[in-house]
Amino acid sequence: MHRFANPARFQRLAxxxxxxxxxxxxxxxxVGLYFSLFASPPDYQQGxxxxxxxxxxxxxxxxxxxxxxxxIAAACGLVWKHPLADLFAKAAAPVGAxxxxxxxxxxxxxxxxxxxxxxxxxxxxxxxxILFFLYLGYMALVNAFDDPQRGMRAGNVLLLVGIVxxxxxxxxxxxxxxxxxxxxxxxxxxxxxxxxxxxxLLIMAVAFTLYFVTVVLxxxxxxxxxxxxxxxxxxxxxx
Amino acid sequence: xxxxxxxxxxxxxxxxxxxxxxxxxxxxFEDNIVxxxxxxxxxxxxxxxxxxxxxxxxxxxxxxxxxDGLTTEFMVTDTVNSVAVSYRxxxxxxxxxGQGIVAEGTLNGARVFVAxxxxxxxxxxxxPPEVADAIKRAxxxxxxxxxxxxxxxxxxxxxxxxASQSTSKE
Numbered sequence: 001m002h003r004f005a006n007p008a009r010f011q012r013l014a015x016x017x018x019x020x021x022x023x024x025x026x027x028x029x030x031v032g033l034y035f036s037l038f039a040s041p042p043d044y045q046q047g048x049x050x051x052x053x054x055x056x057x058x059x060x061x062x063x064x065x066x067x068x069x070x071x072i073a074a075a076c077g078l079v080w081k082h083p084l085a086d087l088f089a090k091a092a093a094p095v096g097a098x099x100x101x102x103x104x105x106x107x108x109x110x111x112x113x114x115x116x117x118x119x120x121x122x123x124x125x126x127x128x129x130i131l132f133f134l135y136l137g138y139m140a141l142v143n144a145f146d147d148p149q150r151g152m153r154a155g156n157v158l159l160l161v162g163i164v165x166x167x168x169x170x171x172x173x174x175x176x177x178x179x180x181x182x183x184x185x186x187x188x189x190x191x192x193x194x195x196x197x198x199x200x201l202l203i204m205a206v207a208f209t210l211y212f213v214t215v216v217l218x219x220x221x222x223x224x225x226x227x228x229x230x231x232x233x234x235x236x237x238x239x
Numbered sequence: 240x241x242x243x244x245x246x247x248x249x250x251x252x253x254x255x256x257x258x259x260x261x262x263x264x265x266x267x268f269e270d271n272i273v274x275x276x277x278x279x280x281x282x283x284x285x286x287x288x289x290x291x292x293x294x295x296x297x298x299x300x301x302x303x304x305x306x307d308g309l310t311t312e313f314m315v316t317d318t319v320n321s322v323a324v325s326y327r328x329x330x331x332x333x334x335x336x337g338q339g340i341v342a343e344g345t346l347n348g349a350r351v352f353v354a355x356x357x358x359x360x361x362x363x364x365x366x367p368p369e370v371a372d373a374i375k376r377a378x379x380x381x382x383x384x385x386x387x388x389x390x391x392x393x394x395x396x397x398x399x400x401x402a403s404q405s406t407s408k409e
Binding site for chain 1: 243246247250253254257258261265269272273274275276277294331332333341356357358359360361362363364365366367368369370371372
């Protein structure tokens with residue numbers, strides 16, 4: 001791990017990975033969307049409305065996956081003071097917030113025809129909304145200090161406090177009565193989604209993950225360059 | 240102990256404390272976090288004439304349209320207890336017998352739940368229509384205890400014997 005904490009080595013690694021992850025994202029998104037929208041069967045109860053699932057569910061998974069990664073990076077940043085760990089959390093935050101927003105919006109669009117309502121305050125919907133606010137709060141907090149180091153520190157603490165929300169989101173549908181359905185894929189007794197619908201769902205999930213990898217590498221690269229410019233300006237001003 | 244080690248332990252302790260606090264808070268507020276009561280909850284709790292949500296499965300063969308064309312009467316069950324529901328208005332597309340629903344309203348004097356809003360709940364099963372037909376033909380379709388997310392199991396576990404005179408099954 002420590003080897004990749006070196007920004008110069010990271011830059012070389014990112015340059016090597018980026019074209020592959022970007023290409024794979026495009027290919028998988030095209031294939032995944034084709035299967036999701038055209039080459040998969042309608043649901044026996046929901047008909048074609050089920051196609052919202054292929055966007056909604058991967059976005060929801062990503063919202064939790066990205067946050068968990070940010071919290072792990074925050075812990076590394078606080079304990080081992082890795083410069084890249086802090087920057088990773090900062091680079092990933094807007095992407096995670098975007099996934100959460102997509103999850104909330106598509107969920108609302110799905111709820112209207114199926115449940116008969118755009119929004120309810122049940123445990124699942126409320127905890128995901130809190131996750132969205134945690135992302136926004138983190139981004140605001142990191143940028144609220146003149147000294148970027150202090151901003152990062154405060155942001156890392158917020159990320160670690162917010163991590164309690166992740167298991168709450170995941171298990172909300174089991175611990176309490178909710179209007180939201182329980183898990184269909186990540187459950188102990190195996191998925192309850194038929195294979196022709198599960199395959200496009202998983203393709204989309206991989207595509208979303210690769211998209212995240214691509215965008216975070218790009219953003220991290222930009223953050224590192226920006227840091228370098230700042231340091232050069234400071235030394236110049238000091239001379 | 241190095242400083243890194245100490246920071247790591249502090250972080251671990253802080254997270255443990257935070258997790259415990261969150262778990263205690265959520266347990267304490269359990270009643271306010273549940274989105275709806277099951278028919279068994281309605282039997283065991285004093286709901287009074289308060290506004291609340293009732294969730295369960297629409298009992299098979301219980302749906303009646305009244306002659307005014309707007310009011311629907313049906314039973315909501317968790318397979319242990321049931322509650323009669325009366326609703327005036329348009330029902331969601333997914334509303335049908337055996338379907339999980341959540342209704343908001345109040346219990347009237349005759350222990351009938353007068354709903355102001357009815358929402359449909361869909362379960363975690365997704366399959367193409369042909370597969371659903373095949374399963375239906377095989378006769379193993381929709382075990383109601385398994386649909387509304389084990390609501391029935393939860394209810395069976397919490398029901399006390401005094402509440403066993405159910406209002407259901409005409």
